[in-house]
Amino acid sequence: MPLPEHLILEIVTPERSVVSEQIDEVQIPGTEGSFGVRPGHTPLLATLQVGELWYRRGEETSHVAVSFGFAEVQPDRVTILAQIAESAEDIDVTRATDAEQRAKKRLDTPALDMDFERARIAMLKSLTRLRVASRARNRV
Ligand code: ATP
Numbered sequence: 591m592p593l594p595e596h597l598i599l600e601i602v603t604p605e606r607s608v609v610s611e612q613i614d615e616v617q618i619p620g621t622e623g624s625f626g627v628r629p630g631h632t633p634l635l636a637t638l639q640v641g642e643l644w645y646r647r648g649e650e651t652s653h654v655a656v657s658f659g660f661a662e663v664q665p666d667r668v669t670i671l672a673q674i675a676e677s678a679e680d681i682d683v684t685r686a687t688d689a690e691q692r693a694k695k696r697l698d699t700p701a702l703d704m705d706f707e708r709a710r711i712a713m714l715k716s717l718t719r720l721r722v723a724s725r726a727r728n729r730v
Contacts, residue, residue: 593630594666616645655722681723690716
């Protein structure tokens with residue numbers, strides 16, 4: 591069977607469809623590490639971590655902040671089912687900066703009963719949002 595030339599990328603959350611596009615390449619933040627997918631990739635199922643996903647269509651690269659969920663890879667299609675997914679233009683930078691400062695304060699001066707994992711994830715989410723928001727479209 592000939593290799594597909596493109597991929598259909600679908601990124602959906604419980605609330606909405608965030609991306610539905612024909613693309614050439616996608617880089618996914620998996621819990622076992624970030625991995626790249628091009629057309630013709632072997633089918634696989636992976637879990638997502640909090641991180642930055644990017645995809646390329648021709649010369650144009652776009653970034654999405656994702657948190658938790660699954661990636662299903664087929665030779666001609668990638669489906670991301672994420673708890674949270676935000677494109678750069680969806681991100682409220684002031685809110686993410688406030689969240690980062692709260693998380694930093696918590697981690698710097700931990701209370702005895704602090705949930706360290708929760709604070710770590712809040713920090714990671716806010717830093718991912720700020721990184722994605724700072725990326726201009728068309729730049730890797
Ligand atoms: P915050 O502490 O600011 O509420 P959070 O990390 O606890 O952030 P989440 O639980 O990750 O928030 O997300 C809750 C909802 O709010 C989701 O729909 C998410 O997309 C949205 N959201 C959170 N932070 C931002 C942001 N900086 N910009 C845009 N949407 C955001």
